[in-house]
Amino acid sequence: MSRAVTFPALRRWRFRHLRTRLAVQYGMLFAVCLLAVALVGQLVIWGQARDAVRAELRTSGSVYDRIWAMRARALGDSASVLTRDFGFRSAVASGDRPTIESALGSLRARADVPQAFFVDPTGRVFGAGPADVRRAVASVPTTLAQGRTDAVITTKTGVFRLIVAPVLAPDDIGWVIFALPLDLREMAALQHLSSIPLTATILARNAQGSWRGVSGAITPEPALDAFVATAIGGRGEPGLLSLPGGDALALAKPLSGPAGKPVAILLLSYPWAAAMAGYRTMQIGVALAGILGLLLVLLGSRRLANGIARPIAALDAAARALEEGNRTELLVESDDEVGRLAASFNLMSAGIVEREHRITHLAFHDTLTGLPNRTYFCQQLESDLPRSLKRGERTTLLCLDLDGFKGINDSLGHPIGDALLRCMGDTLSRLANDAVVARLGGDEFAIILDDRGDSDRPRALAQAILDEMRTPITVAGHQIATGVSIGIAISPNDGADSDALLKNADLALYRAKQDGRGVFRFFEPALDAAARKRRMLELDLREAIQGGQFRLNFQPIFDLKRDRIGGFEALLRWEHPTRGNVPPIEFISVAEETGLIIAIGDWVMQEACRQATAWPDHVRIAVNVSPLQFRNSGFPNVIFQALSHSGLAPNRLEIEITESVFLDGETTVVTLLHKLRAMGIRIALDDFGTGYSSLSYLRSFPFDKIKIDKSFVNAVAEDKSAAAIVRAIVDLATALHMETTAEGVEDRDQLSELRGQGCSSIQGYLFSRPIEGELVEAMIGSAMSAAA
Amino acid sequence: MPAEAIAATVSVDVRGSDGKPLAGAVIALDTPRKPAGPIKFDPPYEMAQQNIAFVPHVLIVPVGATVTFPNRDKVRHHVYSFSKPRKFDLKLYGKDETRSVVFDKPGVVALGCNIHDAMNGYVVVVETPYAVQTDANGHATITGVPAGGATIRVWHPSIRAPDNMLVQSATIAPTGFATTYTIRGR
Numbered sequence: 001m002s003r004a005v006t007f008p009a010l011r012r013w014r015f016r017h018l019r020t021r022l023a024v025q026y027g028m029l030f031a032v033c034l035l036a037v038a039l040v041g042q043l044v045i046w047g048q049a050r051d052a053v054r055a056e057l058r059t060s061g062s063v064y065d066r067i068w069a070m071r072a073r074a075l076g077d078s079a080s081v082l083t084r085d086f087g088f089r090s091a092v093a094s095g096d097r098p099t100i101e102s103a104l105g106s107l108r109a110r111a112d113v114p115q116a117f118f119v120d121p122t123g124r125v126f127g128a129g130p131a132d133v134r135r136a137v138a139s140v141p142t143t144l145a146q147g148r149t150d151a152v153i154t155t156k157t158g159v160f161r162l163i164v165a166p167v168l169a170p171d172d173i174g175w176v177i178f179a180l181p182l183d184l185r186e187m188a189a190l191q192h193l194s195s196i197p198l199t200a201t202i203l204a205r206n207a208q209g210s211w212r213g214v215s216g217a218i219t220p221e222p223a224l225d226a227f228v229a230t231a232i233g234g235r236g237e238p239g240l241l242s243l244p245g246g247d248a249l250a251l252a253k254p255l256s257g258p259a260g261k262p263v264a265i266l267l268l269s270y271p272w273a274a275a276m277a278g279y280r281t282m283q284i285g286v287a288l289a290g291i292l293g294l295l296l297v298l299l300g301s302r303r304l305a306n307g308i309a310r311p312i313a314a315l316d317a318a319a320r321a322l323e324e325g326n327r328t329e330l331l332v333e334s335d336d337e338v339g340r341l342a343a344s345f346n347l348m349s350a351g352i353v354e355r356e357h358r359i360t361h362l363a364f365h366d367t368l369t370g371l372p373n374r375t376y377f378c379q380q381l382e383s384d385l386p387r388s389l390k391r392g393e394r395t396t397l398l399c400l401d402l403d404g405f406k407g408i409n410d411s412l413g414h415p416i417g418d419a420l421l422r423c424m425g426d427t428l429s430r431l432a433n434d435a436v437v438a439r440l441g442g443d444e445f446a447i448i449l450d451d452r453g454d455s456d457r458p459r460a461l462a463q464a465i466l467d468e469m470r471t472p473i474t475v476a477g478h479q480i481a482t483g484v485s486i487g488i489a490i491s492p493n494d495g496a497d498s499d500a501l502l503k504n505a506d507l508a509l510y511r512a513k514q515d516g517r518g519v520f521r522f523f524e525p526a527l528d529a530a531a532r533k534r535r536m537l538e539l540d541l542r543e544a545i546q547g548g549q550f551r552l553n554f555q556p557i558f559d560l561k562r563d564r565i566g567g568f569e570a571l572l573r574w575e576h577p578t579r580g581n582v583p584p585i586e587f588i589s590v591a592e593e594t595g596l597i598i599a600i601g602d603w604v605m606q607e608a609c610r611q612a613t614a615w616p617d618h619v620r621i622a623v624n625v626s627p628l629q630f631r632n633s634g635f636p637n638v639i640f641q642a643l644s645h646s647g648l649a650p651n652r653l654e655i656e657i658t659e660s661v662f663l664d665g666e667t668t669v670v671t672l673l674h675k676l677r678a679m680g681i682r683i684a685l686d687d688f689g690t691g692y693s694s695l696s697y698l699r700s701f702p703f704d705k706i707k708i709d710k711s712f713v714n715a716v717a718e719d720k721s722a723a724a725i726v727r728a729i730v731d732l733a734t735a736l737h738m739e740t741t742a743e744g745v746e747d748r749d750q751l752s753e754l755r756g757q758g759c760s761s762i763q764g765y766l767f768s769r770p771i772e773g774e775l776v777e778a779m780i781g782s783a784m785s786a787a788a
Numbered sequence: 789m790p791a792e793a794i795a796a797t798v799s800v801d802v803r804g805s806d807g808k809p810l811a812g813a814v815i816a817l818d819t820p821r822k823p824a825g826p827i828k829f830d831p832p833y834e835m836a837q838q839n840i841a842f843v844p845h846v847l848i849v850p851v852g853a854t855v856t857f858p859n860r861d862k863v864r865h866h867v868y869s870f871s872k873p874r875k876f877d878l879k880l881y882g883k884d885e886t887r888s889v890v891f892d893k894p895g896v897v898a899l900g901c902n903i904h905d906a907m908n909g910y911v912v913v914v915e916t917p918y919a920v921q922t923d924a925n926g927h928a929t930i931t932g933v934p935a936g937g938a939t940i941r942v943w944h945p946s947i948r949a950p951d952n953m954l955v956q957s958a959t960i961a962p963t964g965f966a967t968t969y970t971i972r973g974r
Contacts, residue, residue: 084905086902092870093875094870142948168900168905171898
């Protein structure tokens with residue numbers, strides 16, 4: 001949602017719909033405009049009303065002033081009729097009270113004033129009236145400012161206006177005073193003079209000096225005092241005043257007492273509500289017009305907002321649908337931005353869907369063969385197994401592995417290897433078109449075969465695959481003869497869950513590989529047992545390395561030419577605390593598979609060299625080196641360390657390797673052999689005659705010695721062909737300046753035959769079984785003596 | 789020389805409430821020792837009506853004096869007095885007619901005309917020879933006053949006091965006495 005909202009308050013609002021937001025924003029905007037107009041209108045009306053009332057008040061004020069003056073003059077005239085009357089003056093001069101009071105009585109009636117008094121210079125008051133008024137009147141003539149004829153007094157009885165007329169004879173000999181109560185009647189009379197219904201009120205000070213209404217309607221308060229103070233200060237302008245009946249525009253007219261100071265106030269007021277009443281219709285009209293306008297704007301903006309928002313809402317819905325994986329095509333209705341947005345959205349969503357499909361495919365398929373990958377395969381297996389288990393059906397899992405694929409990859413290159421894998425994938429898909437075929441990685445494939453009621457199907461499929469793969473495949477001009485090994489496991493017997501089933505199928509595959517490749521094997525519980533045993537053995541081996549359970553035995557190699565012991569072959573012995581003596585045949589394969597052979601080989605090398613240093617200088621030590629150990633890049637360093645630690649002369653160390661070291665490629669091996677030879681170490685070729693026994697090896701590297709396998713030696717005395725082979729080997733070695741050692745010599749016939757054929761040295765039970773290290777020196781000594 | 793024989797001069801200045809010299813104020817001194825013989829002021833004791841006014845405006849006469857009221861206007865006048873010392877009423881009389889009134893009590897007698905309200909005048913009846921009006925400068929000088937205690941009376945219509953009169957005791961030194969009165973107006 002955009003944050004650039006016109007009103008800050010709207011930022012807090014979240015609208016569910018764009019059209020609501022637009023409608024509300026337009027509505028509010030218009031409402032604000034209307035409010036502003038209404039406010040200005042109200043102010044104008046207010047000002048107008050105030051001015052009108054002010055003008056009226058001012059007029060009324062001045063009218064009142066005139067009336068006030070006129071009244072004073074009229075009453076003054078009335079009074080002067082009496083004051084100038086000679087008889088009255090005569091009565092006054094003679095202090096004739098009854099005459100004076102009767103004259104006052106007739107004057108009261110004539111002038112229509114409620115009270116008339118006569119005051120003589122000594123302050124005596126004549127005439128009837130309330131006591132306090134009389135008291136107040138007595139002092140007026142002496143306190144009245146020069147030139148004034150009227151004054152206002154406040155008494156307990158009320159506020160009175162006094163009109164003073166002197167009795168001259170010809171100087172003042174007394175004063176006739178009219179007292180007009182400024183009461184409600186008088187105020188009512190005053191109110192009638194105005195064209196608007198003004199309220200006239202008299203204010204007087206209370207005991208505390210604050211102004212209050214004489215009639216009690218207006219209570220004293222500071223605002224009133226301030227208002228009156230302003231008026232007394234001379235600024236007799238109408239102003240707003242808060243009165244008990246509500247706010248009113250008021251004009252205060254100070255009424256002066258005898259001494260000239262204001263003692264009372266005439267307050268002309270006009271209720272504000274009354275002033276505004278005339279404008280009520282106008283206000284209602286404006287309000288109604290505003291509400292009508294607002295409704296129209298709301299309707300209009302809603303219509304407009306709908307027009308804008310509907311396509312956007314459609315986009316919104318489509319985007320949500322896309323988020324949930326459903327694609328909808330939007331209808332492009334217009335050529336404007338929204339229309340273009342819809343078109344872009346269509347393109348974009350199509351792209352997203354397509355990419356999603358591609359990503360999903362990539363995630364679950366192997367790019368090379370296009371077959372499902374391991375992830376897909378595992379999911380499939382995990383979902384298939386419980387289902388078939390519930391139905392009581394079997395699921396068959398076939399694990400396949402190409403035989404010798406690494407060699408093909410290395411010798412022919414990866415493109416050929418990849419082509420081969422594709423070819424294999426095609427073949428499998430074709431043959432197992434009723435099953436799920438997956439490539440698990442490398443040259444591993446797997447097939448999930450559901451139960452189709454044909455219990456022979458797994459076997460038949462495996463056989464069909466083997467048959468198919470037996471024929472060489474032509475890839476990029478290369479005829480490749482490859483085989484495949486297959487392991488088969490069937491649920492639920494061979495594993496109820498995917499992990500167990502896969503593991504067991506792998507075990508079966510392993511067995512198939514062990515059994516010479518190019519075959520299939522079903523899983524058997526024994527396989528599992530064997531695997532368990534191997535794992536146990538592996539653990540024990542690790543412990544043996546840590547715990548020093550290994551030791552070396554030595555079998556003498558007897559030098560036929562010199563008739564003495566020429567050296568010893570170091571042989572590994574494992575004395576397990578509970579297993580007892582474990583023969584190497586049982587653990588070497590496991591050590592090789594697990595890589596432990598490296599550590600073991602290192603130990604053998606160190607130990608052999610260490611012990612050999614104690615022997616006479618002509619006695620060599622021969623150490624077997626496994627191909628794995630030999631291939632290890634740290635191997636030359638191991639030898640160097642063993643020699644330097646022990647101090648053994650390099651030419652007394654003889655390492656025995658088998659042809660199998662050459663399987664990884666001749667060049668690197670030969671380089672390494674030369675390197676070792678350069679250090680002065682002797683190198684013997686072990687088990688010659690078994691395996692390939694390629695003569696090219698003999699040509700590529702000048703071995704120091706060839707060890708003739710005991711299978712030939714065993715038969716050399718009886719079998720002529722064996723004897724011939726031995727002779728051939730010895731002759732070949734002699735020609736190549738290599739020594740020969742015959743292994744496994746068990747009797748004297750064999751010895752004499754071998755000696756006759758020119759064999760350099762022998763090794764075997766005839767001379768000695770392998771012996772403990774501490775016996776070696778003794779044996780060397782006795783052999784010497786025996787020979788001697 | 790006995791103190792009584794010394795005749796001092798009393799000099800009085802009268803100022804109005806506005807501070808300006810007040811003309812026409814009457815200064816009268818009462819001394820314990822009255823001079824022998826009747827008191828006499830410059831005659832005639834006459835209060836004429838001339839141009840709708842009393843002439844002189846203020847007339848000082850001794851007690852027992854007879855004052856004539858000649859009418860020198862063409863119109864008629866009705867001179868009256870409601871003052872206590874001497875109330876009288878001279879009904880309408882015409883041109884060149886004279887009435888006379890005896891003033892036998894001391895005091896100020898305000899005169900009016902019942903026809904012409906604007907006319908007023910005063911006859912000041914005194915029992916002392918030491919009475920004089922202030923001149924245009926508000927100044928009055930009385931000579932031959934015996935030194936010693938005296939009561940000074942100052943009268944003027946504008947004085948706001950009983951009978952429009954200020955009364956003050958003073959000791960007249962043989963070398964003379966001078967004072968200034970400022971009338972407190974209102």
